[in-house]
Amino acid sequence: MFANECQQKKTNACKIKVNAKTLSAEQRTSFPNRWMNSQCWLSKKDMPVCGLYSPDGHKWFADRKMLNQYVKKCLNKNQLDQITTRFTVSDLKDILPQEIFQDYAERSLKELLEKPGTFCKCPACSSPFELDVSITGTLVPEEQTTLAKLTDDDGNSISESAQKHYMEFRIRCRNNQCGKDFCRSCWEQPYHIGFDCEQFRSKQDAPKCRFCSKQLNESNRVSNPPSKALASVCTDELCLTKMKVSCTKVLPCGHV
Ligand SMILES: [Zn+2]
Ligand SMILES: [Zn+2]
Ligand SMILES: [Zn+2]
Ligand SMILES: [Zn+2]
Incomplete structure (x- = not known):
């Protein structure tokens, strides 16, 4: 009844x-x-x-x-x-009234995206997509070969820990029109091959050669630079030449 x-x-x-x-x-x-x-x-x-x-x-x-x-x-x-x-x-x-529904929809998508390891959003094109969470940690030989062939921006092969980071965090966007790769831990785009996020960050902050952008350290930095403006130069032949040419062009005000 x-x-x-x-x-x-x-x-x-x-x-x-x-x-x-x-x-x-x-x-x-x-x-x-x-x-x-x-x-x-x-x-x-x-x-x-x-x-x-x-x-x-x-x-x-x-x-x-x-x-x-x-x-x-x-x-x-x-x-x-x-x-x-x-x-x-x-x-x-x-x-719900439309604007409140809109707010709800945006917030629930954001929540979904922020759950680790399930959804992510491409930093280049903003397409959201589901991640394959079944990464096991054991690699098939083909994957190992591919990983071993990876090189960083300077063409050096990358460390084992950098390979692990690559496997875990490097994502390629599933949107065919985009297809860009990025790091799903720090969202750097493109992905920072050869470094974990922290290493990459400190590399970004480190001084670079003003001509070739190579990271400078004690051993590759020019010694006795002719001016402050030319202090950040590496010891590569080409950069040294560029430095010498610049030297002759220093303006009276001190600008290069
Ligand atoms: Zn994308
Ligand atoms: Zn990262
Ligand atoms: Zn240089
Ligand atoms: Zn000037």
Whole structure:
């Protein structure tokens, strides 16, 4: 008996739900069933069917305003899981005003992307895609050969730990129009082959030759530079030549 009655209510509510989406506000208010009363499952009060909503997969209906307030409350407290476990996306589209639904959709995508190892977003084209999380750590011979052939920007083969980092964090964008690679740990794009993120960062900060951009250290930095402007030069033949040419071009104000 109760189940029948419930089924009947559900059918009415479905009609309302469909009509609420497709009818204009004027048509909606003139809908004959809007004066039919039914009980809100949350407040237990009788109210017009047109003010009730039945979430997908549930037999009950509740006051649309109460559902709306509940979802907004969860959003304010940032309890997205409370919302996703109780409502489907199409429910939320129905219950929420458009700008709040938009906010929810953006936040839930962001949450999904920030969960480690499941989803990621290409830093170049912003396409989100799912990651293969079944990386086992044991490599097939082909993978080992490919890894062993990897070289950094200077053409040097890379260390074993850098190979491991590459395997774990180097991602190629699945969007065919993009296809760029990046690091899914620090989001550097392109991926920093030959270094872990921290090494890469300190390499970025280190002084470089002003002509060839090679990283400078004690052994490859020019000694006794002719001016402060020419202090960051490496000892490569070509760069030394460029330095000498620059030397003759120093302006009276000190600029090179
Ligand atoms: Zn991309
Ligand atoms: Zn990185
Ligand atoms: Zn140089
Ligand atoms: Zn000047």
